[in-house]
Amino acid sequence: MQYSPDSDPSYDLKIHAGFKVVRDYSFSFDKVEISFKDMVRFIFPSTGYLIFNLFFGDDFTLRFLNYDLSEDLPHHLYITGLLSRGMLITGQQGTGGGYAMKIHPVIGYHFLRIPMYQLTDRQVRLSHIFDREGRPLRQLEANASARTLNDPGVKGFFSKYLPDKSVYLRDPVYHAVNKIISKKGIIQVKKLATECCMSERTLHRQFLLKVGLSPQSYAKIWQLHFTMELLKNNPGAKLQGIAFKAGYYDVAHLARDFREKLFVPPSQFYRDVNPMMQSYLDFPDSLQ
Incomplete structure (x- = not known):
């Protein structure tokens, strides 16, 4: 890495x-x-x-x-x-x-x-x-x-x-994205759609338009980020515990996501993280 x-x-x-x-x-x-x-x-x-x-x-x-x-x-x-x-x-x-x-x-x-x-x-x-x-x-x-x-x-x-801040603050998709971020990607799309007063189909369409991915795919990004944080902050923890905290059914599902999205097994991810990538992960959302 x-x-x-x-x-x-x-x-x-x-x-x-x-x-x-x-x-x-x-x-x-x-x-x-x-x-x-x-x-x-x-x-x-x-x-x-x-x-x-x-x-x-x-x-x-x-x-x-x-x-x-x-x-x-x-x-x-x-x-x-x-x-x-x-x-x-x-x-x-x-x-x-x-x-x-x-x-x-x-x-x-x-x-x-x-x-x-x-x-x-x-x-x-x-x-x-x-x-x-x-x-x-x-x-x-x-x-x-x-x-x-x-x-x-x-x-x-x-x-x-x-844009004027009032424009996106009135947009329910803005708040749906923030909910996914705050929940570390561990969300139910049906419940999220209800909270946004939308059908699941409408929420899906709005996410593709205003985010670029489906709600499920966007939530997966943040679930993986949460998992990376857990691995970084708990280097001696067992993967079963990490998987449970990150909302996975088991270690096999966590390992599959790491192989498909991060190209390495979870046990190897933080072995040699380069400083540029770590800075990229750590620095906050730019526009507040």
Whole structure:
């Protein structure tokens, strides 16, 4: 699970947590500074949030080695949707780094104004999503001037297009997502639909539109996150106890989810977790 170089590169990796305010939103973010002579692989689990990324460094390269096999360009702002099939594997090389920010999927829906299923399992440049409104971002990208989150163009873009908070606070799907998060993914979809005054079919359709996954699939992400937390905080605990606390019927069901979504058995997951992945798991939802 540790970052594994394709050869034996000399490398330097620094991670900093940051915070900023745009309008009435508070941003939490991670800033990563990297210097890798050769291509280095990093592995990231699915997260229950969309991820905004801004990369910097004229010779820095980041590639998706699975999913949509995309390559990020420095000084461009990207959004990565929810991942449905398991871990994301990236290859990174050069000197530079980037900023990573988590965003609640329903806030992302009201910000981007596109169906979230269009982002599932892929990343897209923000300037491509916003069409005419994206022209300022495209100009920043063309001039390679977007190098920090403090860039006036980047801050101005977020300030102008982030939705008024009352919009998503009135959205029942926003609160349904929060219920799943607070319950660590251990929920009954039928009960959740009733609480949202919807049929299960309507809730399913609304989740695909505003989250990108079904309620069941979204809850599974958070159940796995809870299981990872339990494994991290209870290294000597028996898997039977971990499975019970995480809402699994037995260890076999837990082990199956780890093999399918995390590519390793639960007993090996925290053996060599790399610092970038741990920071990615730990830093909070960006937009509050």
